[in-house]
Every structure is written in structure tokens, then in C-alpha cells.
Amino acid sequence: MTLALTIEVLIQGLLNGLVYGLMALGLSVIFGVVRVVNFAHGEFAVLAMYTAFMAATYLHLDPFIALAPIAALFFVIGYVLQKTIVAKFIDRPDHQQFILLIGLAIVIVNVMLLVSGPDARHVNLSYAYDAYFLGPVLVDKTRVLAAGGALTVAAALFAFFRFSMTGVAIRACADNPTGAAVVGLDVRRLYALTFGLGLACCGAAGALLVTIADPTPTLAPAFTLLAFTIVIIGGLGSMPGALLGGVVIGVAEALASLVVAPSMKSMVSFGLLVVILVLRPRGLMGRSAS
């Protein structure tokens, strides 16, 4: 194993990790504000991959261009889902929310199976084999674009929460829901916006992922688990933590497939999860109990 190959694999893992991180960011935002765990998160991400696949196949839309409309579509799905269904479960016990979202996940997987079958779908990109050379190190163009896209979307989301009044209002709801009702914030609308933004992350991540991986329905539960692992490693409720967790997992999995075996990937991420939870129970960037 050469040094160049190792660096190559590490860079690959880092770039993949940023895209995973974007997906996990959506989960983190929804949980941090609405306090609902989206057990259908990976399912929505894979659904977005299929959507990007169809946009590429039937509309000849490049996934990097389809990203914006797909993110917008998933925003709407999330908004409506929260407003019509999830809102009714917000004050119910956790296990009822769990059943609702697991049920939704099962429906999504089976719709994907029904429509597209169990086989992986592949998007052909004219530049799929383009690469950049950093000396002897080779970096895929698609991965660089995908990671750049993920960073751009994440930066836009950070800016929204930091600088827009609506973004600040969403943070206020997360901070103190009672206080939000006291000052007359429309909490239900802000929750719907948040769920929409969380799924928009899935939509954007799905469009990016389709350029580096082929969607199958079975990928969905694996992605849900992956998003959880990332969010817990990064620190529940921390937005930068989700991106960092994505990078950590991406790099760890890349290293594992290089050093051990590709089939050991998940074992390494769960192992890492356990180690980090033991050393830092609140995750890498989690806030301490207040």
C-alpha cells in the first residue's frame, strides 16, 4: 500500500463524509428544534437519490443542477408532513412517534421497491471518470463537486439560522418553546419550516450522493443508521457537529475498507461510536448539560 493510495482514500473518505454530514445535519436540525427523531431520514435521502436518478434519466438534468429543485421538493414534503401528521404526535409519547416514523420509513422503502425494483440504479455522468491530480494523488471530480455542494448547502443553512429573523425564531423555539409561545411566535409554522429544512438537507444530499453511489432500497435503513451514528458522534443538536461527525465517519470507513476490509466499514463506525460515547458522552461538539 503506497502513501499516495492512503492519502487518496483518506481524501475520498473526507469528501464522502461531508455529503453524509449534510444528510445528518437535517436529522440534527429536526431533532434539535422539533424534538422528534426522524426514523425515516435515510429513507428520504435514498428517495432523493431516486428522484435525482429519474431527473437525470428522463429529464436529462445533471444531479448538481437538479439539487436545487429536489431540495425544494423535499422542503415542501417535510413542511406538509410536519403540519399534517407529525404535529399531531408532538405531545404524544416517544414510542408513538417512533412507530409513526418507522411506519413511514417502511412505506417509503416499499414504494421504491415497487417503482424501481431491488436493483441498484446508476446515473451516467459524462465527467464521471474525470479526476484531479495532486502530484501522485488522484481525486475524483464528482466527489469534489459533491463535497463542495454539501458545504455550500450547509453554509447556506448556517447563514439562515444565524442571520435571518425566521432562522433566529427557529433557534428561539429550540431554546425555549414556552418562551416562544409567550412572545407570540407561530411555533407550529416554525416547526413545519424546520422539518422542511431537515428534509431539504436529505434532498440536497440525495442529489449529491447519486453522483458517488448507486441507490438501492436497502441502502435506506443503512443511511438512517449512518445519520444517527454521525449525529451522536458529532454531538446531538450541534450543527457543525453533524458535519464533523460526517467527516469522522467518512474517513474512518475509508480507512477501514483500506486497512481491514470493505465489509468491515459499519463495524468500524459503530466501534467508533462506542469509543466516542465512552470518552465524550455528549459527542465531539455536544453542549454540556444545562
Add this chain to the structure above:
Amino acid sequence: MLRVEALDLDHGDARALTGVSIEAPRGEIVAIVGANGAGKTSLIRAIAGMHKPTAGRILFKDVDITGWSSDRVCDLGLGQVAEGRQVFPTLSVRDNLLMGAMVPRARARRVANLERMYAMFSRLRERDRQLAGTLSGGEQQMLAIARCLMSEPELVMFDEPSLGLSPALVLQVLDIIRTLNREGLTCLLVEQNVVASLKLASSAYVLENGVIALAGASADLMADDRVRKAYMGI
């Protein structure tokens, strides 16, 4: 200005309020007095649209607001300085204040109102960029009051605004309420400090176990033996 008629409220199976009727005429301070757990906060939150009453009516400015959501009630000009202050601890003082002006009725004037609040509470201006969670209790109470005023309310319900404050700060808070009232603000005041709140108010209600036990002009209540024994320790 505010009229509550025969309000019943349940928290799950537990009855919190039964047949509560109160009235707050425009421009006055009306006090609500009662022991811990009597239902004062429940009443305020029901009026604010945060709890749904099981029976009765709430009228504000002659509009029936029974069953309205809290954001709509607030947008009609009914503000609240909530028990426990309820500031946003990880938001800056400025953002806390701006959140008070998210209601459509005041949104366009938020910058001017922010300046007005900073002129009124200079301490908050000094703390502009500081996170609300790092303020002292007194500063947080000022912030809660200023945040409420950002929505340009016509009536404010104060729920134990002096709770946990030093005697000097208690006086300051009561003084602010008096000043706001002189400027035309109608106030509904819940205070553990019964003597002070009765002195401030024109009329008052005594709430006991979710029922209005006594009502009248505050001067009369102050002279009432039951009130003196139960709440003024005389």
C-alpha cells in the same frame, strides 16, 4: 378591555380553574392574588391561548378570542411577561428583544422599538450582544419586560415579575409597571407581593383553588379581614 367569563380549565384530569370571571378595564391595573397552586399562571396562560379552556369565554377588545392560538392572541395586542421570565438563554439580548417583535402588528417597527427599549433599559443596551442566559435574574426580568413591550401590547399580563429578585429590584419592577400604566398600558398583575400589588391596582381578585373567592376594589380588599389574614400576614 379584557373580560373572562365563567372560564373552566383542566390540566388532563386535574381541574385548574372553575367558573373564573374577571375583568380588566382599559387603562387600569388589576391584581390577581392567590396562594401557590391557586391557578394564577393557568389563568394567564389560558388567556394567552397557551391552554385551551373547556368552557367559558375570553373577550379582548370586544373580540372573542376563546380557543385562539397564542400567536394570534399576541398579535391582537395582548402581551405576557411570563412566570420564570422565559427568555431565550442561548440568544443574544438583542435577538431576544427582536423575537418579541415577530408578531405582524409590530414587525415593521422593530428597529425603532429596539431603540426605545434600549433607551428605557440602558442596562440591556450595555448587554446587547451578551447571551440572555448569562444575565443576572434582575436583568433577565428587565429583558422579559422589554421583550414583551417590543410587540406594542395594549394589555400586559405580568406573572410574578418580582419573583426571586432583591428588594431593591422588586421596587424597580413595580415602578416600571406603574410608569407603563401611566403611559396608558392596561395591566393584569399577579404578584406574591400582595400588599404592593394591591396598592398598585385599582381592583383585585382573590383566586383560591381555581375559584374566584373574593373580588372588589383593591382598597376594600386591603381592608378585608380574610385577605389581611391569609395574604398579608396581619
